[in-house]
Amino acid sequence: xxxxxxxxxxxxxxxxxxxxxxxxxxxxxxxxxxxxxxxxxxxxxxxxxxxxxxxxxxxxxxxxxxxxxxxxxxxxxxxxxxxxxxxxxxxxxxxxxxxxxxxxxxxxxxxxxxxxxxxxxxxxxxxxxxxxxxxx
Amino acid sequence: xxxxxxxxxxxxxxxxxxxxxxxxxxxxxxxxxxxxxxxxxxxxxxxxxxxxxxxxxxxxxxxxxxxxxxxxxxxxxxxxxxxxxxxxxxxxxxxxxxxxxxxxxxxxxxxxxxxxxxxxxxxxxxxxxxxxxxxxxxxxxxxxxxxx
Numbered sequence: 001x002x003x004x005x006x007x008x009x010x011x012x013x014x015x016x017x018x019x020x021x022x023x024x025x026x027x028x029x030x031x032x033x034x035x036x037x038x039x040x041x042x043x044x045x046x047x048x049x050x051x052x053x054x055x056x057x058x059x060x061x062x063x064x065x066x067x068x069x070x071x072x073x074x075x076x077x078x079x080x081x082x083x084x085x086x087x088x089x090x091x092x093x094x095x096x097x098x099x100x101x102x103x104x105x106x107x108x109x110x111x112x113x114x115x116x117x118x119x120x121x122x123x124x125x126x127x128x129x130x131x132x133x134x135x136x
Numbered sequence: 137x138x139x140x141x142x143x144x145x146x147x148x149x150x151x152x153x154x155x156x157x158x159x160x161x162x163x164x165x166x167x168x169x170x171x172x173x174x175x176x177x178x179x180x181x182x183x184x185x186x187x188x189x190x191x192x193x194x195x196x197x198x199x200x201x202x203x204x205x206x207x208x209x210x211x212x213x214x215x216x217x218x219x220x221x222x223x224x225x226x227x228x229x230x231x232x233x234x235x236x237x238x239x240x241x242x243x244x245x246x247x248x249x250x251x252x253x254x255x256x257x258x259x260x261x262x263x264x265x266x267x268x269x270x271x272x273x274x275x276x277x278x279x280x281x282x283x284x
Contacts, residue, residue, distance in 0.1 A: 018173065025171040028170070028171050029171045032171070033192075033193075059216055059219075060185060060189070061171060063185065063188070064172030064174065064185045065173065067183065067184050067185060068173055068174050071174070071184075076181075077174070078181050078223070078226040080221075081223060081224075082220070082221065082222050082223070083184070084218065084221075085219055085220075086219075087215075087216050087219075129218075
């Protein structure tokens with residue numbers, strides 16, 4: 001755990017950029033999760049379903065990127081007390097993603113609330129929600 | 137699969153999952169960190185995504201069995217709704233956690249474009265070897281429903 005920031009309401013969290021989502025890592029995660037859904041590793045299936053021509057990233061991976069963004073800012077992902085998100089759209093192999101957020105409340109006890117998001121090309125939202133972190 | 141009646145849907149609330157255990161294996165932590173781009177740590181603290189992985193893997197039934205329980209199948213096009221993770225204390229690499237949980241709500245909605253759909257929410261506790269709850273994970277699935 002490293003030093004944590006001193007936030008104020010309205011602060012933008014430093015963005016985390018994933019330059020290109022890696023299809024090979026989706027295969028690893030499919031094996032780790034015993035996830036039999038072929039949309040994560042079989043391009044033919046993705047095409048047959050009319051979903052394009054790139055594998056679809058696992059939703060939890062997208063949440064993991066946002067947690068990484070929070071952890072980088074807060075001095076460790078273990079400072080995340082709560083995170084609540086909705087999955088808004090699919091992420092595909094090769095997508096460029098940005099994760100970010102805004103501080104919405106700062107408590108006397110060190111608790112900090114944030115709006116958080118993950119967006120394709122920094123503009124198209126694929127995940128949005130809120131998080132609470134305990135800084136200290 | 138036929139659309140359940142409201143009574144059948146509401147009868148899901150309170151249904152407990154078999155539960156089980158989940159071991160936070162070091163190799164699994166390393167590979168997961170590599171996949172999601174998280175730092176490889178040396179302090180035995182697992183990435184908070186392991187709250188989710190532990191909860192889902194320790195549920196005691198598969199996702200397909202979950203769909204069946206909710207009167208649906210993968211062919212019905214179920215979607216992930218919301219995910220809420222409370223991390224009271226980080227999961228430890230090498231520890232084995234117990235998972236328990238139940239369905240907490242089941243409601244029918246009507247969308248103008250989508251037609252009828254059900255939202256089934258469930259809550260899972262990830263319990264540390266010392267008996268303390270390390271994490272609570274609440275998820276929901278959305279099940280599109282065709283007319284009965």
